[in-house]
Amino acid sequence: MVRTTISYKDGHIYEFSPDIDPIYTAEDGESLTFETIDSLNKEIQSDDDLLDSIPEEVNAATGPVAVEGAEPGDVLKVEIEDVRVNEAQGRVVTAPGFGLLQDNDEIQHPFTRITPVDESTETIEYDGIDVPIEPVIGTIGVATESETISTLTPHDHGGNLDTTDMTGGTTAYFPVFQEGGLLAMGDSKAAMADGEMCGTGSEIGTDIDVTVSVIDDPETSIERPLIRTPDAWKTIASAETLEDAVALANEDLIDLLAAEHGMTPTEAYTFSSLVGGLEISQVVDPLVTVRNACPAEYLSVPF
Amino acid sequence: MVRTTISYKDGHIYEFSPDIDPIYTAEDGESLTFETIDSLNKEIQSDDDLLDSIPEEVNAATGPVAVEGAEPGDVLKVEIEDVRVNEAQGRVVTAPGFGLLQDNDEIQHPFTRITPVDESTETIEYDGIDVPIEPVIGTIGVATESETISTLTPHDHGGNLDTTDMTGGTTAYFPVFQEGGLLAMGDSKAAMADGEMCGTGSEIGTDIDVTVSVIDDPETSIERPLIRTPDAWKTIASAETLEDAVALANEDLIDLLAAEHGMTPTEAYTFSSLVGGLEISQVVDPLVTVRNACPAEYLSVPF
Numbered sequence: 001m002v003r004t005t006i007s008y009k010d011g012h013i014y015e016f017s018p019d020i021d022p023i024y025t026a027e028d029g030e031s032l033t034f035e036t037i038d039s040l041n042k043e044i045q046s047d048d049d050l051l052d053s054i055p056e057e058v059n060a061a062t063g064p065v066a067v068e069g070a071e072p073g074d075v076l077k078v079e080i081e082d083v084r085v086n087e088a089q090g091r092v093v094t095a096p097g098f099g100l101l102q103d104n105d106e107i108q109h110p111f112t113r114i115t116p117v118d119e120s121t122e123t124i125e126y127d128g129i130d131v132p133i134e135p136v137i138g139t140i141g142v143a144t145e146s147e148t149i150s151t152l153t154p155h156d157h158g159g160n161l162d163t164t165d166m167t168g169g170t171t172a173y174f175p176v177f178q179e180g181g182l183l184a185m186g187d188s189k190a191a192m193a194d195g196e197m198c199g200t201g202s203e204i205g206t207d208i209d210v211t212v213s214v215i216d217d218p219e220t221s222i223e224r225p226l227i228r229t230p231d232a233w234k235t236i237a238s239a240e241t242l243e244d245a246v247a248l249a250n251e252d253l254i255d256l257l258a259a260e261h262g263m264t265p266t267e268a269y270t271f272s273s274l275v276g277g278l279e280i281s282q283v284v285d286p287l288v289t290v291r292n293a294c295p296a297e298y299l300s301v302p303f
Numbered sequence: 304m305v306r307t308t309i310s311y312k313d314g315h316i317y318e319f320s321p322d323i324d325p326i327y328t329a330e331d332g333e334s335l336t337f338e339t340i341d342s343l344n345k346e347i348q349s350d351d352d353l354l355d356s357i358p359e360e361v362n363a364a365t366g367p368v369a370v371e372g373a374e375p376g377d378v379l380k381v382e383i384e385d386v387r388v389n390e391a392q393g394r395v396v397t398a399p400g401f402g403l404l405q406d407n408d409e410i411q412h413p414f415t416r417i418t419p420v421d422e423s424t425e426t427i428e429y430d431g432i433d434v435p436i437e438p439v440i441g442t443i444g445v446a447t448e449s450e451t452i453s454t455l456t457p458h459d460h461g462g463n464l465d466t467t468d469m470t471g472g473t474t475a476y477f478p479v480f481q482e483g484g485l486l487a488m489g490d491s492k493a494a495m496a497d498g499e500m501c502g503t504g505s506e507i508g509t510d511i512d513v514t515v516s517v518i519d520d521p522e523t524s525i526e527r528p529l530i531r532t533p534d535a536w537k538t539i540a541s542a543e544t545l546e547d548a549v550a551l552a553n554e555d556l557i558d559l560l561a562a563e564h565g566m567t568p569t570e571a572y573t574f575s576s577l578v579g580g581l582e583i584s585q586v587v588d589p590l591v592t593v594r595n596a597c598p599a600e601y602l603s604v605p606f
Contacts, residue, residue, distance in 0.1 A: 092573045099572075100550055101557075106568040113573055126574050129564070129601065164580070194580030195595075197553050198573045242545035246586055247403055250500050254404075261432070265409040269402075270395045270416055270501045271429050277467070277497030280581040280593075283549055290583075292498075298432065 003209070007035040012060040013184050016141055016157055017148040020182050022066035026212050034062045034208040035086065036186040039138065039200070044091045050110040051095040059139045059151035059160055059187040066180025067212045075173050075215040075222060075303055076142060076181040082168040082209040083135035083188065090115045090124055090190040090202030099199035099284050115202045117190065124190045124202050131191050135206055137166040138187030141225075143178035151187065153286045154238040156224045160187065161236060161289050162196045162282035165229045173215075173226040173303075183212060196282040220259060220302040224252060227291075232276060233299045238287040246278050249292035260299050271298075306512070310338040315363040316487050319444050319460050320451040323485050325369035329515050337365045337511040338389065339489040342441065342503070347394045353413040354398040362442045362454035362463055362490040369483025370515045378476050378518040378525060378606055379445055379484040385471040385512040386438035386491065393418045393427055393493040393505030402502035402587050418505045420493065427493045427505050434494050438509055440469040441490030444528075446481040454490065456589045457541040459527045463490065464539060464592050465499045465585035468532045476518075476529040476606075486515060499585040523562055523605040527555060530594075535579060536602045541590040549581050552595035563602050574601075 004024070011023035026032060039059045043049065070076055096102070096109040115124040115131070123130040139151050141158025154160045158174055166172065174181070185208060192201025225236040233256065237248035250272060257268035275298060281289035307327070314326035329335060342362045346352065373379055399405070399412040418427040418434070426433040442454050444461025457463045461477050469475065477484065488511060495504025528539040536559065540551035553575060560571035578601060584592035 092576060094569065094573065100553055101572060104554070104568075107572050108567075108569040111569045111573065113570070115577075124577075126577065127564075127566070127570065129574070131577055191577045192580075193576050193578055194582065195549065195553070196576055197549075197581070198576040200576065202577055242549075243586070246498065246500075246545075246583070250403055250498070251407070261430075263430075264411075265407075266397065266411040266414045267416070267430065269404060269410050270397065270414065271432070273395060273496050273499055273501040273503065274418075274427075274429065274434055274494045274505055275496055277495075278500070278583040278586065279497065280549070280583060283546070283581065 003031050003033055005033040005035055006062055006065055008037045008060055008062040012062050013064060014057045014060060014151050015148050016144050016159055018144055018146055018178055020064050020143050022064050022180055022182060025066040025068060028067060028069050029213045031211045034185050036062050036188050036206050036208065038203045038205050039187040040203055044093060044112055047112050047114055050112055051093050052110055054095055054098055061139050061151050061184035061186040063184030064182035066182055067214055070176045070181035070214045071179060072177055074176040075218045076176050076183060077213045077215055078172045078183065079211040080168055080170050080172065083137060084207045085117055085133060085135060085190050085204050086207050087205045088117050090204035092202050093200050094198050100197040133190045135167055136164050136189045136192045136201060137185050137208060138162045138189055140166055140185040142174045142176065143182035145177040154289045155287060158225050160285050162285065163236060163289060164192055164194055165227055165234060169230050171228045173222060175222050194280050196284050199284045215303045218303040232293045232295050234291040234293045236289060236291050238289040240287060242288050242290060245288055245290040249290050253292040253294055256299055256302055259302060306334050306336055308336040308338055309365055309368055311340045311363055311365040315365050316367060317360045317363060317454050318451050319447050319462055321447055321449055321481055323367050323446050325367050325483055325485060328369040328371060331370060331372050332516045334514045337488050339365050339491050339509050339511065341506045341508050342490040343506055347396060347415055350415050350417055353415055354396050355413055357398055357401055364442050364454050364487035364489040366487030367485035369485055370517055373479045373484035373517045374482060375480055377479040378521045379479050379486060380516045380518055381475045381486065382514040383471055383473050383475065386440060387510045388420055388436060388438060388493050388507050389510050390508045391420050393507035395505050396503050397501050403500040436493045438470055439467050439492045439495045439504060440488050440511060441465045441492055443469055443488040445477045445479065446485035448480040457592045458590060461528050463588050464528065465588065466539060466592060466594065467495055467497055468530055468537060472533050474531045476525060478525050497583050499587050502587045518606045521606040535596040535598050537594040537596045539592060539594050541592040543590060545591050545593060548591055548593040552593050556595040556597055559602055559605055562605060
């Protein structure tokens with residue numbers, strides 16, 4: 001199978017908006033490779049390269065790619081087949097005014113630590129400690145309904161979701177707000193903790209294999225991203241506070257459970273309190289992001 | 304091995320305070336079984352038994368048990384060997400003014416759903432859906448330093464942590480604030496989602512096998528509960544907001560990583576942003592509870 005590669009060199013965005021211009025139009029069902037640059041645009045190459053502030057242009061997202069036939073109200077299905085690091089080192093950094101513990105006097109801001117890749121062991125190294133490479137696509141999303149949103153910010157269109165499940169083996173579903181959907185992605189990490197506490201994982205360039213397709217006139221409409229990992233369905237919600245985000249993610253899961261099982265909202269709510277549950281994606285971006293996981297045996301494909 | 308059983312019928316508390324009286328004194332290293340009653344004191348036995356408000360006396364915690372030799376500044380180690388449900392049904396409920404979606408008009412408050420136990424399949428049933436029994440000790444803790452804290456509330460002494468990892472195979476460590484430590488536990492669930500969104504799991508009585516021992520004059524002092532699951536070390540923190548709780552849980556993990564690896568706080572912080580990460584225990588109690596997980600290969604026993 002010939003797989004077209006879409007590189008950040010071909011085009012990338014720093015904002016998701018309603019009117020981003022596609023750099024490529026994919027057929028419904030086409031398999032592509034997205035080549036991404038690290039979130040800091042290759043500017044951090046040694047421990048001495050410090051980030052005095054978050055750059056205005058950060059999290060370059062390769063794309064956007066239009067998908068033929070995608071219309072507002074549809075769902076864009078993105079099967080993530082593989083994510084491979086494509087450079088010899090990642091970097092984890094702090095920056096002033098950024099990160100969970102940005103006001104903690106014991107923590108240095110800025111600070112950089114280069115994490116070299118060992119291809120033979122599929123690990124990165126943090127000061128002699130080997131950490132398995134478990135790549136994450138930090139930013140992935142589609143053209144927005146009306147707002148212009150920095151690639152540093154997550155919202156209902158996706159964007160900077162910083163969700164560890166966004167990796168090979170997961171299928172992501174996005175609401176389509178604009179014709180073609182207009183998919184873009186970048187800001188990958190070689191490894192990232194749930195929470196992304198210091199504000200970054202091991203930021204690194206990647207090659208991402210995906211297959212994109214359109215779910216036309218879906219039975220279930222979604223307002224926010226939804227993912228199917230190998231084990232679970234997970235709703236994803238971003239909001240100003242974790243409290244607001246978990247309520248949204250729970251409401252979205254209740255809708256899915258109610259539709260699947262013919263439950264009332266109250267039944268779906270109490271059932272959701274028994275299995276899977278709330279997870280943290282990131283607590284450091286302009287909006288924070290959480291998920292609500294439901295083991296796959298309790299939900300089938302809702303479309 | 305003879306294992307003494309401590310039953311809620313022998314004694315139970317509804318508040319953790321500095322001066323709770325032990326109903327039993329265990330030897331350092333003694334193995335015990337705690338028999339617990341469901342959090343709602345057997346008052347909810349059918350779908351028609353509704354909870355119009357949270358009772359004043361809720362989450363009866365069996366105990367407290369003093370452990371010989373435990374002195375303030377020590378660490379109480381509680382190896383949880385097994386948690387077995389000891390009644391034929393659990394119950395998941397909502398109540399007015401309680402739960403994540405308490406202000407959502409589509410959700411009924413109060414509402415009760417009985418979840419019968421099937422011993423042969425080790426499942427509970429929610430309206431024809433079988434859910435594996437994965438028991439959770441909802442409330443577990445020790446006498447407090449100075450405050451009197453309801454068993455409905457989690458804090459640095461433990462209490463209503465509602466943490467799914469608090470189950471067989473996990474070892475929990477608590478700071479000792481009072482002579483004997485004074486361990487009590489109850490509020491078990493046959494199953495519970497991370498988050499415990501509706502305010503309960505499947506509330507049920509249990510028999511809990513534990514071995515209690517004292518870590519005298521520990522190398523590492525802890526201010527809050529810490530657990531070792533089969534896979535990970537997890538700090539646990541409770542606070543008024545999820546934002547405050549995740550910061551505490553991250554700071555506690557940074558202390559452990561820094562001590563283990565000789566890292567600076569900044570190094571431990573950035574390393575913590577690469578592996579494991581933040582998890583949600585519960586979002587519904589008077590204080591909310593989170594954990595910060597670090598895979599076991601990166602931390603050894605800190606005491």
